[in-house]
Amino acid sequence: MHTGAREHSGPLLFPGSAVLGFGAWGIGGSGWGAATEETERLAAIAAARERGVVWFDTAPTYGEGESERLLGRALGPHRSKVRIATKVGPRDDPRASLEQSLQRLRTDYVDLVQLHEIAAGWESRLETLHRLQQAGKARAIGLCNASHVELSRALRVAPVAAYQGPFNLFDRDVEERLLPLCRDHGLAFLAYRPLASGLLGGGFSESPHFPDNDHRTKLYWFRDAEFARRRLVIDKLTELATGLQISLPALALRWLLSRTGVTIVLAGARRAAHVTDSLTAADAPLDDDTGREIETAMRAAFRLPAATTAATQEARSWGPRERFIVEHLDGRATPEAIAAAWTDRGEQPMVAAQVKVFADQLLASGLAE
Numbered sequence: 001m002h003t004g005a006r007e008h009s010g011p012l013l014f015p016g017s018a019v020l021g022f023g024a025w026g027i028g029g030s031g032w033g034a035a036t037e038e039t040e041r042l043a044a045i046a047a048a049r050e051r052g053v054v055w056f057d058t059a060p061t062y063g064e065g066e067s068e069r070l071l072g073r074a075l076g077p078h079r080s081k082v083r084i085a086t087k088v089g090p091r092d093d094p095r096a097s098l099e100q101s102l103q104r105l106r107t108d109y110v111d112l113v114q115l116h117e118i119a120a121g122w123e124s125r126l127e128t129l130h131r132l133q134q135a136g137k138a139r140a141i142g143l144c145n146a147s148h149v150e151l152s153r154a155l156r157v158a159p160v161a162a163y164q165g166p167f168n169l170f171d172r173d174v175e176e177r178l179l180p181l182c183r184d185h186g187l188a189f190l191a192y193r194p195l196a197s198g199l200l201g202g203g204f205s206e207s208p209h210f211p212d213n214d215h216r217t218k219l220y221w222f223r224d225a226e227f228a229r230r231r232l233v234i235d236k237l238t239e240l241a242t243g244l245q246i247s248l249p250a251l252a253l254r255w256l257l258s259r260t261g262v263t264i265v266l267a268g269a270r271r272a273a274h275v276t277d278s279l280t281a282a283d284a285p286l287d288d289d290t291g292r293e294i295e296t297a298m299r300a301a302f303r304l305p306a307a308t309t310a311a312t313q314e315a316r317s318w319g320p321r322e323r324f325i326v327e328h329l330d331g332r333a334t335p336e337a338i339a340a341a342w343t344d345r346g347e348q349p350m351v352a353a354q355v356k357v358f359a360d361q362l363l364a365s366g367l368a369e
């Protein structure tokens, strides 16, 4: 499409103010340690639908199709009342992938089809998604996990209607550039991992040992210094949630629902009880004072150190990304701001996690204080 993209992004699909959606990765039954019983996973989907959840987000890779299959079974009879978002892998043939998704989902269209990641040739895949939209296979198209530079480019390629990225109390890269970009262009913003993959569920007082078949073994925030920082904040959040007579996850989800520009908060769950609890977030109270207390706790726990003079000297022989971080470690900059400033340059994107981990290494070797 290229010239004049984003002219016809699709029907008015998305809600005008933020709502909770159902994240269907966990119900795929793999990637999250031992799977819960299928009956329990079906009950989680039913609990969400019966309590008014409209948007369900899945992908062909979630349980190798099992998430889509279960959604198809559970939502088939209610198809006209729900909205289904699925994805296409960055190296998959979009037509074949979406066709298989439609079969598993027992439907002839999805409401949103999203390119799952950015990889070589992504622009032409996005154009194919647009052709699939024109053929009636999807009501709208979107993109996940792109940098703001890539999303800006995508808007010139095809009529993208939605962007999906990670966003929770701790992972806030999107606040720097992506959320404002979505707001400026009228794109729906779908927040994924709103509970930091379960950490904000409140069940982890110590750094956990997940089984090998749990993707969380690879998530840096479940170990080392980042886990300790998040734990500190969780203690404060738990105190605030108790005062408000709501659960910790409800507070975390409510905070996200109140962020300007957020359209759908994709709360993941594989148990009905979790769905029921998470949905209390929609009516949970969150006043300005509580919001300020949350920000104060966050700022105190996540303050970056300043690089030492020795670090600045040593960095001259380091790679450009490391040098950039050291140059910006002044004791005031946030990791999100440093990462966004690097990504502005249009090279390989950087995220706050990389800044934090590198700053921890500098601290450990005495090169930051």
Ligand SMILES: NC(=O)c1ccc[n+]([C@@H]2O[C@H](COP(=O)([O-])OP(=O)(O)OC[C@H]3O[C@@H](n4cnc5c(N)ncnc54)[C@H](OP(=O)(O)O)[C@@H]3O)[C@@H](O)[C@H]2O)c1
Residues within 6 Å of the ligand: 022, 023, 024, 025, 026, 032, 057, 058, 116, 144, 145, 164, 191, 192, 193, 194, 195, 196, 197, 198, 199, 200, 201, 202, 249, 250, 266, 267, 268, 269, 270, 271, 273, 274, 275, 277, 278
């Ligand atoms: N586009 C992408 O690349 C991408 C990436 C990741 C996720 N997503 C989407 O975003 C959705 C949400 O992310 P996510 O599932 O990875 O993580 P999440 O929503 O942050 O965390 C989900 C996990 O939190 C725990 N939990 C949920 N509700 C709870 C409650 N009320 N109390 C206590 N614990 C609770 C459960 O863990 P246990 O079951 O272990 O107890 C649940 O599996 C996914 O399902 C998927 O649709 C998209």
